[in-house]
Amino acid sequence: MRICCVSICANNIRCFTRTFHLHHKLYSLNINANNAERFIVENTVITSDHLTPELKLRLITPECRLWTASAEECEVDDPFWGFYWPGGQVLTRFLLDNPSYVRGKQVLDLGSGCGASAIAAVKLGAKHVLANDIDIVAEKAMQINAQLNHVDMETSSKERSEERRVGKECRSRWSPYH
Numbered sequence: 001m002r003i004c005c006v007s008i009c010a011n012n013i014r015c016f017t018r019t020f021h022l023h024h025k026l027y028s029l030n031i032n033a034n035n036a037e038r039f040i041v042e043n044t045v046i047t048s049d050h051l052t053p054e055l056k057l058r059l060i061t062p063e064c065r066l067w068t069a070s071a072e073e074c075e076v077d078d079p080f081w082g083f084y085w086p087g088g089q090v091l092t093r094f095l096l097d098n099p100s101y102v103r104g105k106q107v108l109d110l111g112s113g114c115g116a117s118a119i120a121a122v123k124l125g126a127k128h129v130l131a132n133d134i135d136i137v138a139e140k141a142m143q144i145n146a147q148l149n150h151v152d153m154e155t156s157s158k159e160r161s162e163e164r165r166v167g168k169e170c171r172s173r174w175s176p177y178h
Contacts, residue, residue, distance in 0.1 A: 031076050036140035039075065044082055046148065051089040052096060056148045057114050058141065059084055081113050081138035092116045099124040115142030122151040129153040
């Protein structure tokens, strides 16, 4: 899949196109589409204590049971969607400070996790936003966080590595090094 990437490194910001081949899939073990919302609400807190306080997000914090849970105690394979990773915080902060990158454009947020970058894009006037991650609980977390921020956006947990084309207006991100 060829996507436009935004790289932010030590005051150097550049956009480039790269081909990615994603072959792994993450699945939640005991959580499904029917009970994911309850699981997220019970195991996260609403916080704005991050680099983008304009956004409210349901996240796993030190007050949450999952913060210290062992793998055996966690009902999901990896609750990555419950953390606002540093790379996502920096990208979202950049977008909030530079809305022209997404205003009026179509945005595909791959590896969206908690959905913060996609939510920011909607708030900044993107024409269409699709927040995507490959886990059904992550998709539910994106939806919950979108509701918290009073935005409507499309979400998906569909594997997109096999798709051949991303719209030419589309700005997207992919960060394997959260």
